[in-house]
Structure formats: structure tokens, C-alpha cells
Amino acid sequence: MxxxxxxxxxxxxxxxxxxxxxxxxxxxxxxxxxxxxxxxxxxxxxxxxxxxxxxxxxxxxxxxxxxxxxxxxxxxxxxxxxxxxxxxxxxxxxxxxxxxxxxxxxxxxxxxxxxxxxxxxxxxxxxxxxxxxxxxxxxxxxxxxxxxxxxxxxxxxxxxxxxxxxxxxxxxxDIVREADGLAKSSRNVNLLPEDRKQAVVLHKSLQQAKKVMDEGERNPSTLISLIKEMITSESSGRIDYIELLSYPQLLPIERLEGKFIIALAVHFTNVRLIDNFILEIN
Amino acid sequence: MxxxxxxxxxxxxxxxxxxxxxxxxxxxxxxxxxxxxxxxxxxxxxxxxxxxxxxxxxxxxxxxxxxxxxxxxxxxxxxxxxxxxxxxxxxxxxxxxxxxxxxxxxxxxxxxxxxxxxxxxxxxxxxxxxxxxxxxxxxxxxxxxxxxxxxxxxxxxxxxxxxxxxxxxxxxxDIVREADGLAKSSRNVNLLPEDRKQAVVLHKSLQQAKKVMDEGERNPSTLISLIKEMITSESSGRIDYIELLSYPQLLPIERLEGKFIIALAVHFTNVRLIDNFILEIN
The missing domain is CATH 3.40.50.620 (HUPs)
Structure with missing residues (x-):
């Protein structure tokens, strides 16, 4: 090399x-x-x-x-x-x-x-x-x-x-994740130990949203509320955004269909973390 | 081809x-x-x-x-x-x-x-x-x-x-010119016959400015005034700009030295024409 x-x-x-x-x-x-x-x-x-x-x-x-x-x-x-x-x-x-x-x-x-x-x-x-x-x-x-x-x-x-x-x-x-689901990121090294534990909620909330969607939910707002509630109750992270948009156009959608992204960003003490699922319903 | x-x-x-x-x-x-x-x-x-x-x-x-x-x-x-x-x-x-x-x-x-x-x-x-x-x-x-x-x-x-x-x-x-000095341009075809005749003043005024510079003039304003006067008196063209700047930086200079450009643009009836000399004094 x-x-x-x-x-x-x-x-x-x-x-x-x-x-x-x-x-x-x-x-x-x-x-x-x-x-x-x-x-x-x-x-x-x-x-x-x-x-x-x-x-x-x-x-x-x-x-x-x-x-x-x-x-x-x-x-x-x-x-x-x-x-x-x-x-x-x-x-x-x-x-x-x-x-x-x-x-x-x-x-x-x-x-x-x-x-x-x-x-x-x-x-x-x-x-x-x-x-x-x-x-x-x-x-x-x-x-x-x-x-x-x-x-x-x-x-x-x-x-x-x-x-x-x-x-x-x-x-x-595809995203590579730690054993507990946290998306790998160069910035993870700057997480405080307590924040590192809580940070697992990002992936967990996306999984939960996907589960609810798989069960038939088609309203973007419902999924966003669910994720917001999980993150707020299971971590001290401050939510920057939770959004659900068409992908890759990144335009708002009123109902889950086609290819879309659920993406979020959460501030912890020293680090802002992001995660997302790109999903498709046809 | x-x-x-x-x-x-x-x-x-x-x-x-x-x-x-x-x-x-x-x-x-x-x-x-x-x-x-x-x-x-x-x-x-x-x-x-x-x-x-x-x-x-x-x-x-x-x-x-x-x-x-x-x-x-x-x-x-x-x-x-x-x-x-x-x-x-x-x-x-x-x-x-x-x-x-x-x-x-x-x-x-x-x-x-x-x-x-x-x-x-x-x-x-x-x-x-x-x-x-x-x-x-x-x-x-x-x-x-x-x-x-x-x-x-x-x-x-x-x-x-x-x-x-x-x-x-x-x-x-380098610029290619007509026999009378007018710079070749796709737009020349749109010149009215009278404008075509007068348009020769663009090149002529640049030549005159160069002559005065060769004789020792080092003040940009003097050259610009000279060009302006020639174009105004020898054509009905409306001057868009006559500028003298360092080249290729295109910054104002107070005295002629180094590499610089004298450039001009003049509106005729249907066409706006441009021309320039890039010169160097060391």
C-alpha cells in the first residue's frame, strides 16, 4: 500500500x-x-x-x-x-x-x-x-x-x-452495527459510558417502528410518535429530528408506500448520533 | 466524424x-x-x-x-x-x-x-x-x-x-480578427451594416491605447478615457464597460505593470460586442 x-x-x-x-x-x-x-x-x-x-x-x-x-x-x-x-x-x-x-x-x-x-x-x-x-x-x-x-x-x-x-x-x-444494535460510528468513541448504554434506544425504536409497520400501520405520524416516546422515556438524549420521507427524493409522504426512510438524530452529552432504516412497501 | x-x-x-x-x-x-x-x-x-x-x-x-x-x-x-x-x-x-x-x-x-x-x-x-x-x-x-x-x-x-x-x-x-480588425464572433452576423462599419472602433481604440502605453503612459485611467472618447466619437455604440484589470485575477490596478487586460463591451443596435488586449509590462 x-x-x-x-x-x-x-x-x-x-x-x-x-x-x-x-x-x-x-x-x-x-x-x-x-x-x-x-x-x-x-x-x-x-x-x-x-x-x-x-x-x-x-x-x-x-x-x-x-x-x-x-x-x-x-x-x-x-x-x-x-x-x-x-x-x-x-x-x-x-x-x-x-x-x-x-x-x-x-x-x-x-x-x-x-x-x-x-x-x-x-x-x-x-x-x-x-x-x-x-x-x-x-x-x-x-x-x-x-x-x-x-x-x-x-x-x-x-x-x-x-x-x-x-x-x-x-x-x-448497509449499516454495520455493534452487537447491541448501535450503528458503528467514528463518533461513538466520544460517548460517555451512561450515554453509550442509552444510545441503544435509537436502533431499538427503529425496530419497534418497523414491527408496527409490518403489522399494518401506514400512518407516518404514528410511527414518529412511537419512536419519539421510546427515545424520550429510555434515554436522556435530546431529539434533533425524527423524520419519515420518500427515498432518495426526501420528500414528505402522507402514507407509507414505495421506498422511504425513517431517520433520526439525537444529541447526547458530547455526541450527536444518527440512525435510519430505509424500507419499502409495494 | x-x-x-x-x-x-x-x-x-x-x-x-x-x-x-x-x-x-x-x-x-x-x-x-x-x-x-x-x-x-x-x-x-x-x-x-x-x-x-x-x-x-x-x-x-x-x-x-x-x-x-x-x-x-x-x-x-x-x-x-x-x-x-x-x-x-x-x-x-x-x-x-x-x-x-x-x-x-x-x-x-x-x-x-x-x-x-x-x-x-x-x-x-x-x-x-x-x-x-x-x-x-x-x-x-x-x-x-x-x-x-x-x-x-x-x-x-x-x-x-x-x-x-x-x-x-x-x-x-489568440483572438482571430476580420481584415479590418473586428474580432470574429458568432454574433457579428446580427450587426446592421452601419453598425458593422462602426464596430471597427473597438479594435482601433485598443490599438491606440496600446500605442500610448508603448510610448510610456502608465496610468490606467488615461487609457480608459482615451478608449471611451474614441468609441463615443467614432460610433453610435453605447458603452457597457471599459476596464483595465490584472490578469487572470481581474483585480483593479493603479499603475500598468505585470500582466493585465484592457477589455470593453459595447452595445450596437442588435448586438453587444466585446474585445480585449491582454498585455504585459515587466
Missing amino acids: RVIPAVKEMQAEVLNQKAQGKSIGFVPTMGFLHEGHLSLIKKAREENDLVVLSIFVNPLQFGPNEDFATYPRDFERDRALAESEGVDFLFYPSVEEMYPNPSSVTLVVQKRTDVLCGKSRPGHFDGVATVLAKLFQIVQPTRAYFGKKDAQQVAVVEGLITDLNFPVELVPV | RVIPAVKEMQAEVLNQKAQGKSIGFVPTMGFLHEGHLSLIKKAREENDLVVLSIFVNPLQFGPNEDFATYPRDFERDRALAESEGVDFLFYPSVEEMYPNPSSVTLVVQKRTDVLCGKSRPGHFDGVATVLAKLFQIVQPTRAYFGKKDAQQVAVVEGLITDLNFPVELVPV
């Missing part, structure tokens, strides 16, 4: 490989790898000639009061994990390398952003889209792998790839 | 060619080709294995009161010219093909737009950047050729390529 910190070197390498007909699987991350990331890498490894993993904590997608400074980082551990998963190139640029001067051009996401995380994180998805547009140019992926935990991100990336004609196949990968 | 109207077919073709190590020269145009365009094609032909010409009148870069509807079009003539210049692929998509639905993502140009044409054409360069980002994905150029007549566009594209890391070499090509 080669670690490449320079944009020009990374780009020259993949352009050279692509000129030889090689396919490139790309896993963009902010590092502090967990089993969720590893499942993306494994899938990329299976489906492509070469695998590029990027680790870059992108300041553009953090708001002024968000956790850019405290976002967990451990490069040596990440490097060892990447190597053991058979990554070919680990792209690890500095902020200065990615943004040498204030950008003269940025991307603005016009749709799918005024709901879920986008509502409380203005500009977040503009930052995601801008860094991904750059990374897609630098890494030239044939396929790009994203976790369904960030379901709104997957929806935004789907729009980005389609509307700007990136020749990239988007591959969404 | 193959004419390709479909995005997917164009992209598949160039990706296939690039996987065989071929270089691609790209000339993006709005059609109604003149000798200026042909000089871009000739240069692309010399420097690349394959040449892609695109013809697309991009609605996104026209304002509501601009000439999208009357912009001159003559596809059969353009096709014959492209063929005779040795173009390999003529990409000729419909508006529906390029923008099948309202875009969920657009590009916003943050710099170099509040001067020259950008000042009187709000959103114009956002539309240019958005369509070029798409075209760069669809055509996958090794090199892209742009005329220096649209000098602000060249400056914006330079920022776009650098800041979003497009692996594309920007090749600016």
Missing part, C-alpha cells in the same frame, strides 16, 4: 492506471476507521482492480459550532487497518493541500438538503458536494462506496453524480 | 478511448462556427489523438433578457466545417439531454465575476461553470481549448480547473 499526500501524485497515478484499463474502487472517509468503513473497503476490493481509500477531515462540511477540532483522528491505526484490508493507495492530504487558497468555485446543493441533517447543518452538504467533486477528479473512481448510515449523504451524492454526469457508479453499503 | 447527441454514448466512447491511452482535445462551443473556433480546432487537432467538438447553446448562461432565442444557429454548416477540420466526434446534445430535470447541484463562481461581463450578466459564469463541469465529465478531455476573446471566461475556467482539480490542461488561443 502506498500513502500519497499530494493531489498531483494521486491524480497522475490513477490516470496512468486508468489508461491501462484498470477499474478503481474509491472509499472516501474522514478516517478513524471502524467496521462500517471496512465493509466498504471489502466490497471495493471485491469489485475493482484497484482500491483507493481517502482520509480527509473536510473543514468545509463542518459548521462553526460543530466538532471539526474534536473529530477523532488516529492515522497510524487507520493506516494499519487499510493495509490489512488490501487497500492499494491511501490518499491522505492536508487541508492546505486540498484547499491551497480560498476556492473560486463551490458547489451548491439545491435539493434534498432542507430536511434531516441538512436542516440543522446549513452548508454541510455544499461542503460534502464540493470535496467529493474534487475527490472524484483526483481519484477518478469507477465506483464509489458510501455507507447507508449517512442516508441523506447517499441521496445527495446520487444527485451530484447524476446531474454533473460523473462517470462513477454509486454503491451504497 | 461521428455526430453524437447522447450523453451516455459520448461518455462511453471517450472513456473507452482513454482506457486505450488516447489523448482528447476538446473544443466546447455554442456553434455557428467562425475562424476563431476553427483556430481552436486546428490547435486541438495538432496536439491530441482525438478531437471532440461540442455544440450546445447553454440556456443556463443566458439571462432572462439576453439573446438565447436569437443566438445564431446553423447545424448543417457547422457539421461540414467540423468534418473538414478533422473533428472525430461532434457532441450535439439537446437542452433536454443536458438538463433532463432541474439540477440538484449547481456551481457558483465566487471570484473574478464582479467585473467586466460578469457585472452586467449576473449568474452568467455560474451557468458557464456548471455546463463546463458537466462537459468535462462527459468528454473527459486531456486539453480544453478556449478563445482569448472571452478573456473573463478563460480566467474563470482557469479557476474552475485549478480549484476542482480537473485533470484538464487549459489552452487559451
Whole structure:
């Protein structure tokens, strides 16, 4: 595995490989790898000639009061994990390398952003889209792998790839969970012990909502109320949102049908956690 | 030469060619080709294995009161010219093909737009950047050729390529002029006979300004006044702007030094014409 910190070197390498007909699987991350990331890498490894993993904590997608400074980082551990998963190139640029001067051009996401995380994180998805547009140019992926935990991100990336004609196949990968159901997240490490115990309620409430739906409930409000009640009674977490929307359009629906997402975000002491189920009724 | 109207077919073709190590020269145009365009094609032909010409009148870069509807079009003539210049692929998509639905993502140009044409054409360069980002994905150029007549566009594209890391070499090509000095433009065909005669003053005034500069003048205001006076006295054109700025940064300068542009735009009866000199004093 080669670690490449320079944009020009990374780009020259993949352009050279692509000129030889090689396919490139790309896993963009902010590092502090967990089993969720590893499942993306494994899938990329299976489906492509070469695998590029990027680790870059992108300041553009953090708001002024968000956790850019405290976002967990451990490069040596990440490097060892990447190597053991058979990554070919680990792209690890500095902020200065990615943004040498204030950008003269940025991307603005016009749709799918005024709901879920986008509502409380203005500009977040503009930052995601801008860094991904750059990374897609630098890494030239044939396929790009994203976790369904960030379901709104997957929806935004789907729009980005389609509307700007990136020749990239988007591959969404299922959420990986702890034994007790908590979705794997780099941020979990910042949970206080008591919060960690309570955090299981996120997944539990989604399961309960699915159960009620399987029994025939078709009213979105009923499911949302049920989840809200469970989280409030079984944790001290402060609910940011619980929403039920069509997927990937992320528009409100009045009755459960077609493909939709139930998604939630809850603040604990040091960490805001998200989780979701993407479901389909036909 | 193959004419390709479909995005997917164009992209598949160039990706296939690039996987065989071929270089691609790209000339993006709005059609109604003149000798200026042909000089871009000739240069692309010399420097690349394959040449892609695109013809697309991009609605996104026209304002509501601009000439999208009357912009001159003559596809059969353009096709014959492209063929005779040795173009390999003529990409000729419909508006529906390029923008099948309202875009969920657009590009916003943050710099170099509040001067020259950008000042009187709000959103114009956002539309240019958005369509070029798409075209760069669809055509996958090794090199892209742009005329220096649209000098602000060249400056914006330079920022776009650098800041979003497009692996594309920007090749600016000199202005081609009529025998009397008028810069070639697709819009010249819409000039009334009397306006056509008077329009020669644009180039003449730039030459006069350069002469005065060569004789030692270093004050931008003096040159601007001189140009303004010539245009006003020798034509009935209405001046949109006459500006003198650093290039490609497009920032005001107080004294002529380094690389700079003298650019102007003048409204005639049916047409707004632009012209410029890019000069350097060291």
C-alpha cells in the first residue's frame, strides 16, 4: 500500500492506471476507521482492480459550532487497518493541500438538503458536494462506496453524480452495527459510558417502528410518535429530528408506500448520533 | 466524424478511448462556427489523438433578457466545417439531454465575476461553470481549448480547473480578427451594416491605447478615457464597460505593470460586442 499526500501524485497515478484499463474502487472517509468503513473497503476490493481509500477531515462540511477540532483522528491505526484490508493507495492530504487558497468555485446543493441533517447543518452538504467533486477528479473512481448510515449523504451524492454526469457508479453499503444494535460510528468513541448504554434506544425504536409497520400501520405520524416516546422515556438524549420521507427524493409522504426512510438524530452529552432504516412497501 | 447527441454514448466512447491511452482535445462551443473556433480546432487537432467538438447553446448562461432565442444557429454548416477540420466526434446534445430535470447541484463562481461581463450578466459564469463541469465529465478531455476573446471566461475556467482539480490542461488561443480588425464572433452576423462599419472602433481604440502605453503612459485611467472618447466619437455604440484589470485575477490596478487586460463591451443596435488586449509590462 502506498500513502500519497499530494493531489498531483494521486491524480497522475490513477490516470496512468486508468489508461491501462484498470477499474478503481474509491472509499472516501474522514478516517478513524471502524467496521462500517471496512465493509466498504471489502466490497471495493471485491469489485475493482484497484482500491483507493481517502482520509480527509473536510473543514468545509463542518459548521462553526460543530466538532471539526474534536473529530477523532488516529492515522497510524487507520493506516494499519487499510493495509490489512488490501487497500492499494491511501490518499491522505492536508487541508492546505486540498484547499491551497480560498476556492473560486463551490458547489451548491439545491435539493434534498432542507430536511434531516441538512436542516440543522446549513452548508454541510455544499461542503460534502464540493470535496467529493474534487475527490472524484483526483481519484477518478469507477465506483464509489458510501455507507447507508449517512442516508441523506447517499441521496445527495446520487444527485451530484447524476446531474454533473460523473462517470462513477454509486454503491451504497448497509449499516454495520455493534452487537447491541448501535450503528458503528467514528463518533461513538466520544460517548460517555451512561450515554453509550442509552444510545441503544435509537436502533431499538427503529425496530419497534418497523414491527408496527409490518403489522399494518401506514400512518407516518404514528410511527414518529412511537419512536419519539421510546427515545424520550429510555434515554436522556435530546431529539434533533425524527423524520419519515420518500427515498432518495426526501420528500414528505402522507402514507407509507414505495421506498422511504425513517431517520433520526439525537444529541447526547458530547455526541450527536444518527440512525435510519430505509424500507419499502409495494 | 461521428455526430453524437447522447450523453451516455459520448461518455462511453471517450472513456473507452482513454482506457486505450488516447489523448482528447476538446473544443466546447455554442456553434455557428467562425475562424476563431476553427483556430481552436486546428490547435486541438495538432496536439491530441482525438478531437471532440461540442455544440450546445447553454440556456443556463443566458439571462432572462439576453439573446438565447436569437443566438445564431446553423447545424448543417457547422457539421461540414467540423468534418473538414478533422473533428472525430461532434457532441450535439439537446437542452433536454443536458438538463433532463432541474439540477440538484449547481456551481457558483465566487471570484473574478464582479467585473467586466460578469457585472452586467449576473449568474452568467455560474451557468458557464456548471455546463463546463458537466462537459468535462462527459468528454473527459486531456486539453480544453478556449478563445482569448472571452478573456473573463478563460480566467474563470482557469479557476474552475485549478480549484476542482480537473485533470484538464487549459489552452487559451489568440483572438482571430476580420481584415479590418473586428474580432470574429458568432454574433457579428446580427450587426446592421452601419453598425458593422462602426464596430471597427473597438479594435482601433485598443490599438491606440496600446500605442500610448508603448510610448510610456502608465496610468490606467488615461487609457480608459482615451478608449471611451474614441468609441463615443467614432460610433453610435453605447458603452457597457471599459476596464483595465490584472490578469487572470481581474483585480483593479493603479499603475500598468505585470500582466493585465484592457477589455470593453459595447452595445450596437442588435448586438453587444466585446474585445480585449491582454498585455504585459515587466
